[in-house]
Amino acid sequence: MADLRVGFLGGGNINGRLRQVVERQRPYEVIGTFGRGDSLPGSGEADVVVEAATQDAVRERVPELLDAGVDVIVLSVGALADAGLRARLLESRRGRLIACTGAIGGLDQVRALRAAGPLQAVSIESRKQPAALVQSWMPAELREDLEAGGAEMVLADGLAGEVAQRFPSSANVAAALALAADAWNIATARVVADPAAVRTRHEIHAVGELGEVRIVVENAPSPERPRSSAVVAWAALRALDDYARLRGWGAPQGPVFL
Ligand SMILES: NC(=O)C1=CN([C@@H]2O[C@H](COP(=O)(O)OP(=O)(O)OC[C@H]3O[C@@H](n4cnc5c(N)ncnc54)[C@H](OP(=O)(O)O)[C@@H]3O)[C@@H](O)[C@H]2O)C=CC1
Numbered sequence: 001m002a003d004l005r006v007g008f009l010g011g012g013n014i015n016g017r018l019r020q021v022v023e024r025q026r027p028y029e030v031i032g033t034f035g036r037g038d039s040l041p042g043s044g045e046a047d048v049v050v051e052a053a054t055q056d057a058v059r060e061r062v063p064e065l066l067d068a069g070v071d072v073i074v075l076s077v078g079a080l081a082d083a084g085l086r087a088r089l090l091e092s093r094r095g096r097l098i099a100c101t102g103a104i105g106g107l108d109q110v111r112a113l114r115a116a117g118p119l120q121a122v123s124i125e126s127r128k129q130p131a132a133l134v135q136s137w138m139p140a141e142l143r144e145d146l147e148a149g150g151a152e153m154v155l156a157d158g159l160a161g162e163v164a165q166r167f168p169s170s171a172n173v174a175a176a177l178a179l180a181a182d183a184w185n186i187a188t189a190r191v192v193a194d195p196a197a198v199r200t201r202h203e204i205h206a207v208g209e210l211g212e213v214r215i216v217v218e219n220a221p222s223p224e225r226p227r228s229s230a231v232v233a234w235a236a237l238r239a240l241d242d243y244a245r246l247r248g249w250g251a252p253q254g255p256v257f258l
C-alpha cells in the first residue's frame with residue numbers, strides 16, 4: 001500500500017518541528033514544505049497538507065489546495081472568523097478542511113454540548129508573556145512596555161472571532177473555541193499580558209443545556225518562538241495520525257479520539 005503523502009504550508013517553528021518528527025518517526029511520505037510564492041501541490045502529489053503559516057496564508061492559499069482535492073489541516077484557525085471564508089472552506093467537498101485543536105483541549109466536549117443544543121455562554125482567557133503579545137498595530141509606547149515585561153494588562157476583551165483576528169499569531173485558539181461551539185455571536189476572548197506567566201495559560205468555559213466545560217491548559221512556550229506553545233507541533237502530529245488512521249493509511253498503532 002502507498003504511503004500517506006504529506007505536505008507543509010509554512011516552514012517555521014511548528015511545521016519545522018512537525019516535519020522533523022514525521023520524517024523520523026512516521027510511515028508518511030513528506031512531499032515538501034511550501035513557503036511564500038511556492039506553487040502548491042495537487043491531489044496527484046499530496047493527500048494532505050498541514051498549514052502552520054498565517055491567517056493570510058489560509059485565506060490566500062488554502063482554497064486552491066481544497067479545490068485541487070487536497071485535504072488541509074489548519075492551525076491558523078483565526079482565519080475562519082471571516083464568515084465568508086469559513087463557509088467557502090468548510091463547505092468544500094473536494095479537499096476537506098480539518099481544524100486542528102492546536103494549543104487547547106476540551107473542544108470535543110464543547111462540541112458534544114453543542115450537539116445537544118445551542119450554548120448559553122462560551123469564553124476563553126489566554127495569558128502569555130507580554131513580549132509574546134506585541135502586535136504591529138499597537139502604539140509604540142505599548143509595544144515598548146510589553147517588550148520590557150511591564151505589569152499585568154488586559155490587551156483584548158471581546159468577541160472571540162475579532163480577538164483572533166487582532167492577535168493573528170497568538171489567539172487562534174479563540175477562533176477554534178468559537179468554531180467548536182458554533183457560537184461566533186456569543187463566544188468571547190480575553191488576552192492578558194502576564195509577566196508571571198512562565199507558561200502560556202488558556203482557560204476555557206462553555207455552558208450548555210446538559211452541562212458545563214471548564215478546562216485550564218498550561219503550555220510551555222516554544223523556546224524558539226515563545227508566542228506559540230511548544231505542544232502545538234505535537235497536536236498537529238496527533239491530528240495527522242488520527243487522520244491517517246481514519247482514512248485507512250498506514251499509521252502507528254493507537255486509538256482515535258473524535
Ligand atoms: N491553533 C493554535 O492553537 C495555534 C495556531 N498557530 C498558528 O500557526 C502559525 C504558525 O506558527 P509558527 O510556526 O510558530 O510561526 P512561524 O512564524 O515560526 O512560521 C510561520 C511560517 O509560515 C511562513 N509563511 C508565511 N506566510 C506564508 C504563505 N503565504 N505561504 C506559505 N508560507 C508562509 C513563514 O515564512 P516567512 O518567514 O516568509 O514569513 C514562516 O516560515 C501561527 O502564525 C498561527 O497562525 C500557532 C500556535 C497555536
Ligand SMILES: O=C([O-])CC(=O)C(=O)O
Pocket residue numbers: 102103168169170171172173174200219227228229230232
Ligand atoms: O500557542 C498558543 O498557546 C496559542 C496561539 O499562539 C494561538 O492560538 O495562535
